[in-house]
Amino acid sequence: MPAALEGIRVVDVTQGVAGPLCTRLLAQMGADVIKVERPGSGDPVRQWDDIVNGMCSGHAWVNPGKRSMTLDLKKPEGMEVLGRLLEGADVFIENFVPGTMESFGLDFDALREANPKLVICRISGFGQDGPYRDRPALDLIIQGETGLISTNGTPEEPAKISVSLGDISGSMYGVIAILESLYHRERTGDGQLIDLALFDAVMSWTGYFPFVWWYRHTNPERVGLNHHTMFPYGAYECADGRSVIVAAGAGSREQWLKFCTALQHVELVDDPAYATNGLRMQNREQLDPIVRKAIKAMPLEFWLERFLEVGIPSGAMNDFATAMEHPRMIHRELVREVDSAVGPVKVFDFAPQISGLDSVNKLGPPLLGEHTDQILTELGYDHTALTSLRTSRIIG
Structure with missing residues (x-):
């Protein structure tokens, strides 16, 4: 059966977790995701550890299903290649500190004029304008700034949420907003510019805590494994x-x-x-x-x-080892294996099961720049042009 986003091309210049996890999910829906990375080092997530046969566990989590190409966006020639990529793209997603892409010479108004159907998603810690705009924001910072850490842990000591909740909330809202924008485009022909702040995403996930403040003017207490409003x-x-x-x-x-x-x-x-x-x-x-x-x-x-x-x-x-052998995991066949340059890599299947559509788990976590020549050839660059770009270090 076909995947829902087959034929949709996503150009992804994100790094870390929030943006890459968003595009990982789009890839599982069938989108052709092109991960654009800096030559030499690539996405910093690649360097976090070497748990997966020498490959980073974070990279294996958020980047399967994509094609990787290297491109130096700080150079005009690199931006020219990006521009050609975006001419035929459906979605463009970035999660740099606001102003970074502009400093590279990317004019978003011109980009939307050149490709009016393009859906542009910009993920940042605190949004593209207003207070805190210029602040970089890792997951722990977002958990702290939103007050989430203060509600978690025991009465004696606060604790961060163990998973990257801020990043994951951003990735989920990113997918939702992109799908909404693509559906809107189907009806109107118009693309959209999405401004998604991780701070906003997490705040909207804080459940009943805001109501405790709005209507009782008290901070939620830390209750460990208990509940804030129910017992037992x-x-x-x-x-x-x-x-x-x-x-x-x-x-x-x-x-x-x-x-x-x-x-x-x-x-x-x-x-x-x-x-x-x-x-x-x-x-x-x-x-x-x-x-x-x-x-x-x-x-x-x-x-x-x-x-x-x-x-x-x-x-x-359960402890985590027991959870990994959970009867539901086995029944659902939630864990799949995909081929990669470091051998078979385990990945999770797309969580929702849709009656008439398949999820896509074909490409493993790519090596840095693994598909650079393939993608550029698709764009019309010949061997001479590829050699020139590589000699100029525009690509790795």
């Missing part, structure tokens, strides 16, 4: 030393009855100290030891079966 909710140690995660903090009496029945503590159901979620939150210090003692009496598998039987959401708190 969290991880509880079982008799075998493993922990069960239970989400029993819904406000309904029915849910509370199911939970107390599972624990064989039905006397708690109508206890005036615990009859509502608000009271349970208020009296959490008294209720928590009762819950923990009951769950500690039996092993994990007992509680998973018991909670499923009575209708309480629950799961295991």
